[in-house]
Amino acid sequence: MNWQWLWLGFLLPLTVSSRPLEPAEMEAAVDYLLQYGYLQKPLEGPDDFKPEDITEALRVFQEASELPVSGQLDNATRARMKQPRCGLEDPFNKKTFKYRLLGRWRKKNLTFRILNLPSTLPPHIARAALLQAFQYWRNVAPLTFREVQAGWADIRLSFHGRQSPYCSNTFDGRGRVLAHADIPELGSVHFDEDELWTEGTYKGVNLRIIAAHELGHTLGLGHSQYTQALMTPVYTGYQPYFKLHQDDIAGIQALYGKKSPEKEEEMEVPSVPPVPKEPSTMPDPCNGELDAILLGEALPLQAVDRQ
Known part of the structure; x- marks a missing residue:
């Protein structure tokens, strides 16, 4: 996805494994956060995100994944994003992160x-x-x-x-x-x-x-x-x-x-x-x-x- 990276300068100072964070790595992370429900694409206006939106999405993902919550794209967060997984989104109950209900059959x-x-x-x-x-x-x-x-x-x-x-x-x-x-x-x-x-x-x-x-x-x-x-x-x-x-x-x-x-x-x-x-x-x-x-x-x- 070709997103407009108005927030990229804010995030580039982060490092991964003692090296500068590549733009492609952050782009892949944002795509992941979008695909699985941690970020929402704007309905109107340019396809960009504020720095605080990305930070908050990373924090929610880290908390939901039982990772240290930093709001940064660190090694542990990147590794978690690379794990095999289900294709459905993760719209957790953000108060408890417990099970979430999607509906039910009208018969048993x-x-x-x-x-x-x-x-x-x-x-x-x-x-x-x-x-x-x-x-x-x-x-x-x-x-x-x-x-x-x-x-x-x-x-x-x-x-x-x-x-x-x-x-x-x-x-x-x-x-x-x-x-x-x-x-x-x-x-x-x-x-x-x-x-x-x-x-x-x-x-x-x-x-x-x-x-x-x-x-x-x-x-x-x-x-x-x-x-x-x-x-x-x-x-x-x-x-x-x-x-x-x-x-x-x-x-x-x-x-x-x-x-x-x-x-x-x-x-x-x-x-x-x-x-x-x-x-x-x-x-x-x-x-x-x-x-x-x-x-x-x-x-x-x-x-x-x-x-």
């Missing part, structure tokens, strides 16, 4: 259809991961999900690459944006076909966790500031013993109520691969050694029938 019995599967996983493992993603939400809220094999479904999951006639919000290839989803009553969940989708390993991007995150959006949850929550915007890596965070549970129950303790029939969920032995040192998903893998891993979305 939903159908879903898996339109296609990623090429990086055996079909039975990919299906098991996607079904388990539904089960996380079903375990804590009075929701039921029934799979259909043809025709229309409330929730449609698919994988596609950079270009798709069924999705106007294109992906960016491996890395950065992994997946995105529609709000309730629309129901599309799109995964980036170019990502390395995996299950039961620290390599690549975990399909089960990303799918559960995107389902959270299509059920009505926005992003959470809690970095341990499923609904945090940034992918934090594979978690072999994953459980929903209390913020995730509070959010979904605010929409649909608490699950009844009465016995009810459970979804048939195929087993996922056994948990591998946890390494002595947990791989850092932001580490340069993993960037080639993680930055290109997302859930691809394929043709979605919008009849």
Whole structure:
């Protein structure tokens, strides 16, 4: 984006890694803040921002990311902006930064259809991961999900690459944006076909966790500031013993109520691969050694029938 940098002279004295901050770095940061809702493009007038607007946007981003709040584009802030993440905006509740609600379905019995599967996983493992993603939400809220094999479904999951006639919000290839989803009553969940989708390993991007995150959006949850929550915007890596965070549970129950303790029939969920032995040192998903893998891993979305 070619923004008018009236504030650039104010910010250029900042340094990154003991060197002057390049204009392209600040431009990329502003694009990020715009894309994910921390800055708002002026409706009228020139496309420029006051220095205090940029500083405040950086401060909000840093606070939401649990980083030291300086209002400056420091190393930690730049690193956070480079992490693989969800494609939806981060319009947090700025008072508490807890879960945010985007709306809800007017019914609790939903159908879903898996339109296609990623090429990086055996079909039975990919299906098991996607079904388990539904089960996380079903375990804590009075929701039921029934799979259909043809025709229309409330929730449609698919994988596609950079270009798709069924999705106007294109992906960016491996890395950065992994997946995105529609709000309730629309129901599309799109995964980036170019990502390395995996299950039961620290390599690549975990399909089960990303799918559960995107389902959270299509059920009505926005992003959470809690970095341990499923609904945090940034992918934090594979978690072999994953459980929903209390913020995730509070959010979904605010929409649909608490699950009844009465016995009810459970979804048939195929087993996922056994948990591998946890390494002595947990791989850092932001580490340069993993960037080639993680930055290109997302859930691809394929043709979605919008009849």
